[in-house]
Amino acid sequence: MFNCNQVIAELANYLDDQIAAEIRRELEIHLAQCQTCRTLFDSTRKTITIVTESRSFELPESVSARILERIKSKVRQARKRPPPKRSGRPSKRH
């Protein structure tokens, strides 16, 4: 049976539902018996939901409009300038 450390190591895959049936079984056996890991799993799952739904660091509308205006004006200026002359061959890397 898994110990708590192995459960933690597999937690990310379990939360993202990217886990093989065999490991899922082992994990679920452990979770059924270990309240600490169950709490850890449950609260981490809730954390993800909360973070996803929070839409944190939302761009305020006024800032969005300001950024767009500045970008538009810079792009128009750039278009008015003649393109810079290129000299030499472009360097190649792979």
Added chain:
Amino acid sequence: MSFLPVVELGETFAPFAFLRKNFGFIPNLFRAQTLLPRVIEAETRIAESVLLTERVLSRRQKECLLLAISAANQSTYCVTAHWEMLRTLGMTDRQLRQVTIDYRRAGLSETDQALLDFGLKLTQHPTSVSRQDIEGLRGHDFTDEAILEAVLVSAFTDFVCTLSTGLGATPDFKPRKVSLKRVAHRSEVNPAGLHTHDKPKPFLRAVDLSSDTFPPFAFFRERFGFIPNIFRAQTLRPDVVEAEADVVRTVLLTDDVLPRVYKEYILLVVSAANLNTYCVAVHCEMLRALGIPEDQSDQIAVDHRQAGLSGADIALLDFALKLSQRPTEVGQEDIDGLRRRDFTDGQILESIVMTALTSYLNTLQMGLGTVPDFEPKHVLRAHVSSGADVLESARTGDGDVEITNLLPTLEGLNDRERAGVAAGALEDPDGDLVARVKGGDLEAFEGLVRRYDRRIYRILMSVTGRAEDAEDGTQSVFLKAFEQIGKFRGASKFSTWLTRVAINEGLNRLRERKNLQSLDEDGVNHEEEFRPRQVQAWEDNPEQLYSKTEMRGLVERALMKLPSMYRMVVVLRDVEQFSTEEAATALGLRVPALKTRLLRGRLMLREALAPYFVGRGRVPQPRV
């Protein structure tokens, strides 16, 4: 031809004559190492025993493994070389292109597909390889000898990919560009097993060889005092063990160019980043034999920057880590950085070879499931040093997320392939707008700004943690995208490309703003925070406890408590809902490193949010 100077060894140099005889030419990979002929000799012997000697797997099967893994490793040099070799073995360009993009649709037999499934899992997700995968191969009638060869060829591929990237070797033929549209199959991305470190015995059958009759074992016993299990597990191929013993003798145990202790440091640090408990345990022990106290090698495995090493030593290990974990970002500037630290070209070459050798040994060990020779102590700690490299790049300035690495080029593609790239662009939801912007349509560009300004702002907030940087940065990102859109060819989605531009911008701003001390502060106590402390049960519907605005405030404050390398991963994955693979590509990380960081970020965030959401019941502390 490469980052390092080349000296003339002449056609009579035995390994060159051997290579010309077997390949028809002398690959640049070997020409690029002429500063150290002894290294070329040892590598040629490995190539001979692993690749050229045909016992069970055919040369074509081996070359297919090499090609598919090289494509997954994004090694243009190796893809080009093995494409060409497979052409001479009768495969068509069309088939070969398919092997690099999606080998399941390359007309290979089921058996050969199973072989590639295994090789890709072993090299891309090594910690998830288990006995079950070996059983899977046995189910396809692969013998233990054949499986050993598959493990060896996979490890050898990691070796040559790391080597060619570190050396900057020029492809020997018209370059075959690696497609970023490669299909990762579920067997590869969805681990079917768990690599535990307490296996009772290795995966494969081995025969007993005695150090009295088998000279390589006598050599190991004499030099190390024991015969490492990794070599005992390969006795079905004594010729390979002999070649490996030669590499150990001529590369690891020599002291004339790069001192031995540096080589052990590289083995330790890279193995820790690869989460290879076996190799960490072995090389801690080797360092102890060299007089390095246990607690220092312990600390080097955890975080070499905090282990009391000199600036030059740290720079060398930073380079080895970058080469092994973020190979596509390595360039001439990294070599020049080491030269400025007074490393000679020979020493730089040897550190590249050692990094490649570590990849070889790590892959080999994971594929063989060998039992540790010593008590492993570093399993969880190894996660710490593997998770520190993005911030390190911000700190040293040498790991800048290089946009050009993601920009595909049509160079070296034939017409059919060009058409494939063009067709790929149509699948990009932004393909139409991008095409119009390239044609000079400013309104289309505004459309892209409106579509992505929120995402870019959020990413910049997550990297820089400051609203004013995020606002200015968003503007800069779009202006840079506008300037460079002509170079965007569509091998990745436009949105992924733009995300990388944003991360790059954010890291530059962070670097300008913070000095070294404050970045160090950002990274303290990661290890302690990793272990969950708050283990009280949460309320059933925590999201109903606060208003949306309050909730956002709580989450933002909690996110700001995270070091930015974790914050970035959580924001990309859980707020922007990138897939694991997309987030890894955007951050220039391998999938396992991304997953490690994501888990730690989520656990740290959970810890920070817990006080607001715990219920009344208490539960005991974790059993760890």
